[in-house]
Amino acid sequence: MLSFILVRPQLGENIGAAARIMKNFGFRNLRLVAPRDGWPNPAADAMAAGGKDVLKNATLYPSLEAASADLSLLFATTARRRDMVKPVRTPQQLGAQLRSDYPNTALPPTGILFGPERTGLENQEVALADAIVTLKVNPDYPSLNLAQTVAILAYELSDYTLEARATSTERPPPPLAPKEQISALCKHLEQALDQANFWSVAEKKTPMLNNLVNMFTRAGWSQQEVRTMRGIIRALTEQQPGSDPADTAE
Amino acid sequence: MLSFILVRPQLGENIGAAARIMKNFGFRNLRLVAPRDGWPNPAADAMAAGGKDVLKNATLYPSLEAASADLSLLFATTARRRDMVKPVRTPQQLGAQLRSDYPNTALPPTGILFGPERTGLENQEVALADAIVTLKVNPDYPSLNLAQTVAILAYELSDYTLEARATSTERPPPPLAPKEQISALCKHLEQALDQANFWSVAEKKTPMLNNLVNMFTRAGWSQQEVRTMRGIIRALTEQQPGSDPADTAE
Numbered sequence: 001m002l003s004f005i006l007v008r009p010q011l012g013e014n015i016g017a018a019a020r021i022m023k024n025f026g027f028r029n030l031r032l033v034a035p036r037d038g039w040p041n042p043a044a045d046a047m048a049a050g051g052k053d054v055l056k057n058a059t060l061y062p063s064l065e066a067a068s069a070d071l072s073l074l075f076a077t078t079a080r081r082r083d084m085v086k087p088v089r090t091p092q093q094l095g096a097q098l099r100s101d102y103p104n105t106a107l108p109p110t111g112i113l114f115g116p117e118r119t120g121l122e123n124q125e126v127a128l129a130d131a132i133v134t135l136k137v138n139p140d141y142p143s144l145n146l147a148q149t150v151a152i153l154a155y156e157l158s159d160y161t162l163e164a165r166a167t168s169t170e171r172p173p174p175p176l177a178p179k180e181q182i183s184a185l186c187k188h189l190e191q192a193l194d195q196a197n198f199w200s201v202a203e204k205k206t207p208m209l210n211n212l213v214n215m216f217t218r219a220g221w222s223q224q225e226v227r228t229m230r231g232i233i234r235a236l237t238e239q240q241p242g243s244d245p246a247d248t249a250e
Numbered sequence: 251m252l253s254f255i256l257v258r259p260q261l262g263e264n265i266g267a268a269a270r271i272m273k274n275f276g277f278r279n280l281r282l283v284a285p286r287d288g289w290p291n292p293a294a295d296a297m298a299a300g301g302k303d304v305l306k307n308a309t310l311y312p313s314l315e316a317a318s319a320d321l322s323l324l325f326a327t328t329a330r331r332r333d334m335v336k337p338v339r340t341p342q343q344l345g346a347q348l349r350s351d352y353p354n355t356a357l358p359p360t361g362i363l364f365g366p367e368r369t370g371l372e373n374q375e376v377a378l379a380d381a382i383v384t385l386k387v388n389p390d391y392p393s394l395n396l397a398q399t400v401a402i403l404a405y406e407l408s409d410y411t412l413e414a415r416a417t418s419t420e421r422p423p424p425p426l427a428p429k430e431q432i433s434a435l436c437k438h439l440e441q442a443l444d445q446a447n448f449w450s451v452a453e454k455k456t457p458m459l460n461n462l463v464n465m466f467t468r469a470g471w472s473q474q475e476v477r478t479m480r481g482i483i484r485a486l487t488e489q490q491p492g493s494d495p496a497d498t499a500e
Contacts, residue, residue, distance in 0.1 A: 021398050026388040050391040138276040141300040151398040152405045196485040219469035235446040236486040
């Protein structure tokens with residue numbers, strides 16, 4: 001069970017946007033420590049869109065100690081360097097560590113801490129965490145928006161809520177055309193170019209044909225796509241109005 | 251050079267938040283295609299915080315074709331499944347692919363496309379991309395906020411801005427043709443096929459053209475190779491013995 005804990009968040013808009021992205025990545029447990037503008041907050045509702053149920057189920061705590069009392073693991077997101085002996089992880093490293101430490105068992109109750117917009121977490125709050133999570137950012141402008149930070153952590157940790165994350169292709173690609181069909185396409189084109197007197201300089205024909213073979217080999221076309229190309233060559237060569245190339249060029 | 255391209259964005263707030271997170275991760279190139287509420291937009295300014303210079307330098311385009319004309323690689327972020335033969339990557343896989351394809355050389359001009367808030371990219375816009383980038387999200391609520399999607403891509407691709415990429419003396423592969431040359435090739439072929447009465451069934455023309463755009467986008471051809479194809483189309487169309495196509499088909 002993984003909870004996102006917003007510590008003294010200031011803007012309702014950020015709380016709402018955080019709830020939305022949590023829902024997008026399948027997280028449901030939002031904890032709020034002393035939100036500045038009270039709770040509930042209409043500005044949060046407006047930004048939550050389809051994540052309103054995450055907001056509705058959010059739990060309110062007076063202090064970080066109270067919000068983390070039942071948790072076994074705590075990670076503190078922070079952009080600033082802290083004068084503290086504490087492991088530091090990128091979001092990716094945190095995900096990898098959790099997968100490696102808990103490969104076949106449920107994650108123990110775990111919280112990810114996010115500090116207030118202007119100031120970030122206090123040092124004494126960071127001290128409560130098992131490790132610091134930080135992002136490599138532009139030194140000229142390291143100040144990340146709160147909800148954007150939540151987005152990146154939710155994205156990186158979504159393994160814990162969503163199944164296998166990689167989708168390889170949306171539709172299995174059709175098999176590549178066999179080489180003999182690429183050869184036939186090149187032969188077909190060569191004949192068409194012969195008829196069109198394309199080879200103005202005879203010695204150039206062979207190297208140019210090699211280039212064409214290379215182009216069509218690298219193109220990665222399917223059988224149907226090769227048939228389409230041949231239909232095109234036939235249409236351009238024959239130029240007969242009324243001929244029906246539909247059977248070769250669907 | 252990596253550009254973030256927001257296609258017909260609706261809310262200025264999202265444009266501003268996108269600019270801010272781009273700056274956080276060291277990106278500077280923002281392109282806007284026909285933003286709904288015009289440009290500049292005070293709501294964008296308010297949300298950009300320290301990323302105002304990214305907004306100020308944003309370039310405005312009337313169409314996606316114009317915005318991608320000078321780019322050699324294009325990736326389309328989309329949550330919906332498309333009935334399209336096109337490689338699909340997670341943001342992480344995209345980062346890994348680019349690092350692997352361009353380990354020691356600068357990234358060619360590359361764009362990441364983000365569709366409008368409600369509808370996402372049109373299929374014909376997705377067809378222009380070399381690959382689809384998608385995130386594994388909660389099927390109960392897959393609708394990601396635009397700026398949150400930008401945040402996750404910026405985070406995952408920040409290697410290209412935050413770490414100096416080593417350059418080597420290896421001979422770089424010939425640069426990929428910019429998208430405007432792929433578009434021009436497809437237009438040229440369309441005209442030739444119009445003249446040849448290729449489209450026996452009128453309703454099939456649009457989906458078949460999309461397939462052709464997809465074929466030529468995936469082919470990975472250089473500028474010279476695109477010129478060769480255009481020389482071939484011209485030769486087959488004109489069929490004039492004695493014409494000299496050598497200048498276009500070396």
